[in-house]
Amino acid sequence: MATEESTSVQTISNESINIKHMTLEKGQKRQYNRKTKSEDKAKELMDKLIEQQELARIKSEQDEFDAQKKEVEEQEFTRHIMEDIDQKKLKEQEQQEQQIEMDQFLEKLIPIAVQMKEETVSKTIMERV
DSSP states (O other): OEEEEEEEEEOTTSOEEEEEEEEEOOOOOOOOOOOOHHHHHHHHHHHHHHHHHHHHHHHHHHHHHHHHHHHHHHHHHHHHHHHHHHHHHHHHHHHHHHHHHHHHHHHHHHHHHHHHHHHHHHSOHHHHO
């Protein structure tokens, strides 16, 4: 802090001159903070605790992400299985329809074949040629 004082000084010429002068006061001395070992250890423990919490948070987020990913994969797998089952059912249905058509064709063809055979048997050898 500074204090101001005013004094009157007589000069050689007997003139009075007012002189102001300032006195500087010294403030508090600078204090140095020394860290103790316990403060260092406490800081290390706090850092470790923060790091562990961060790692735990990251691990829980990773586990959640993995669970979601696994669920999506299971849904995809189930969807593929259902599509395969549907395709197999459709294929079996088409085969059944083809078999029904073949059976109907044979039902119509057999009487014709039987009739042709009977005609051939009933004809004489000369008529066949």
